Amino acid sequence: MPDPATTPPPIRCLLVDDDREIRALLVDYLLPFGMAVETVSDGTTLRQRLPQGGVDVLLLDLMLPDESGLTLCQWIRQTLPALPVIMLTAQGDALSRVLGLELGADDYLPKPFEPRELVARIKAVLRRGRAGTASAAASTVLHFQGWRFDRVQRQLGAPDGVMVSLSAAEYRLMCALVDHPGQALSRERLLEITRAPGVEASERSIDLAVSRLRGKLGDSEGVLIRTLRGAGYLFNAEVRS
Numbered sequence: 001m002p003d004p005a006t007t008p009p010p011i012r013c014l015l016v017d018d019d020r021e022i023r024a025l026l027v028d029y030l031l032p033f034g035m036a037v038e039t040v041s042d043g044t045t046l047r048q049r050l051p052q053g054g055v056d057v058l059l060l061d062l063m064l065p066d067e068s069g070l071t072l073c074q075w076i077r078q079t080l081p082a083l084p085v086i087m088l089t090a091q092g093d094a095l096s097r098v099l100g101l102e103l104g105a106d107d108y109l110p111k112p113f114e115p116r117e118l119v120a121r122i123k124a125v126l127r128r129g130r131a132g133t134a135s136a137a138a139s140t141v142l143h144f145q146g147w148r149f150d151r152v153q154r155q156l157g158a159p160d161g162v163m164v165s166l167s168a169a170e171y172r173l174m175c176a177l178v179d180h181p182g183q184a185l186s187r188e189r190l191l192e193i194t195r196a197p198g199v200e201a202s203e204r205s206i207d208l209a210v211s212r213l214r215g216k217l218g219d220s221e222g223v224l225i226r227t228l229r230g231a232g233y234l235f236n237a238e239v240r241s
Helices: 020-033 043-052 069-079 094-102 115-135 168-179 187-194 203-217
Strands: 011-016 035-040 057-061 085-089 107-110 141-144 147-150 155-157 225-228 232-235
Touching (some): 011 020, 011 115, 020 035, 043 069, 057 115, 069 085, 085 115, 107 115, 168 187, 168 203, 168 232, 187 232, 203 225
Antiparallel strands (some): 141 147, 147 155, 225 232
């Protein structure tokens, strides 16, 4: 019999799905893997439940009776930016997958799926979250050229105090740049660092993300994010914690 003093607390999952059978299946299946699953069936209940806290990972169905999972994901990223979100959906098309990840989902699992794969995805997003927290512990808030970047809250503050919204792709790119100031980063390397799970991306997507991020940073001349011909990009700023 395990010692309660050494047994880790269960992973607290909140499942949002209007399918009663799926809710019952996952509650029973995830329990032996150390995961306690609480369920709600619609967006309205989710909005009431999440502010109460006590959730380690959110399992969010894309198709809900009262509200789109994409809209809910966007709201979650604004209110609980650090909460890991895995989208579950019958829409396995590339556009839905990319939209979900761009709006801030950490992973995407199309239905039907093997419950064992969901267990692996949950553990993976939690590992990434812990690794990110550990690596950023001493530098949660970073400053460069008057800008303020809070990587935990996923917030970018302009020198005039205005908050600038970032898509998930722009956020990942911003993290990569502030982690490597003054270093030449090839498109291949940036793709490796910033690629979201489950998304097929090309080096062209890095160019597009850089272009969008430059626009938000007011860097149309490419002074802050420099283009290095044949070598990629370089973040030309001193970064301070």
